Amino acid sequence: xxxxxxxSVKCPQCGQMSEVTVWNMITVRDSADLKQDLLQGRVxxxxxxxxxxxxxxxxxxxxxxxxxxxxxxxxxxxDPLLKAQLYDNVCKSSEESGELDKLEGYNLRFVTDYNExxxxxxxxxxxxxxxxxxxxxLMILSQDLEKSADRI
Numbered sequence: 001x002x003x004x005x006x007x008s009v010k011c012p013q014c015g016q017m018s019e020v021t022v023w024n025m026i027t028v029r030d031s032a033d034l035k036q037d038l039l040q041g042r043v044x045x046x047x048x049x050x051x052x053x054x055x056x057x058x059x060x061x062x063x064x065x066x067x068x069x070x071x072x073x074x075x076x077x078x079d080p081l082l083k084a085q086l087y088d089n090v091c092k093s094s095e096e097s098g099e100l101d102k103l104e105g106y107n108l109r110f111v112t113d114y115n116e117x118x119x120x121x122x123x124x125x126x127x128x129x130x131x132x133x134x135x136x137x138l139m140i141l142s143q144d145l146e147k148s149a150d151r152i
Contacts, residue, residue: 002031009046013053020046022057028065038063039118056114063117069106070124077112086112 003025010017023043028035037043044057056076063072075086087110094100100108107124111117123130 001025002027002034007057009057011046011048011051011053012055013048014051016048016050018046018049020057022059023061024059025062026064028063029067035065035121039121041114041118061117063121065121065124068124070109070121071103071106072109072111072117072120074111074114074117076114083112086110 002023004021004023007020007022008017009020023034023038026034026038026043034043044059044061046053046055046057048054058076060073060075063074064070073090075090077083077086090110107130109120109130111120119133120130123133
């Protein structure tokens with residue numbers, strides 16, 4: 001079941017208050033149209049009606065595709081130390097709740113970047129291995145050492 005909440009948000013650009021629908025969970029089987037909105041960059045995006053400022057809402061989200069046995073935990077974050085803490089917290093709470101037992105056979109992923117979330121979805125939609133894609137990306141970046149530091 002896909003879950004959302006309504007939030008009142010103050011535009012960081014102009015200060016105008018707006019109501020935004022924030023998705024906390026997307027279940028593809030129940031909401032195929034919502035998956036398309038996500039892939040087109042329309043989910044959890046703030047659009048100010050006054051000044052047209054656009055920004056990603058910094059809200060964690062769970063994405064589940066039961067047919068592909070895929071579960072992605074998305075927690076927006078740019079800080080490397082905080083990323084590690086978030087990952088540890090997700091793992092710990094999942095183990096304590098017993099949810100991992102119900103997800104045997106699933107591809108479980110944790111991402112902190114919106115584009116990384118979209119990339120994982122597209123990789124699995126095309127029946128590819130995200131692990132292989134990550135290795136290929138590192139191989140390509142290692143050919144140009146100046147750019148490889150930007151990726152990591």
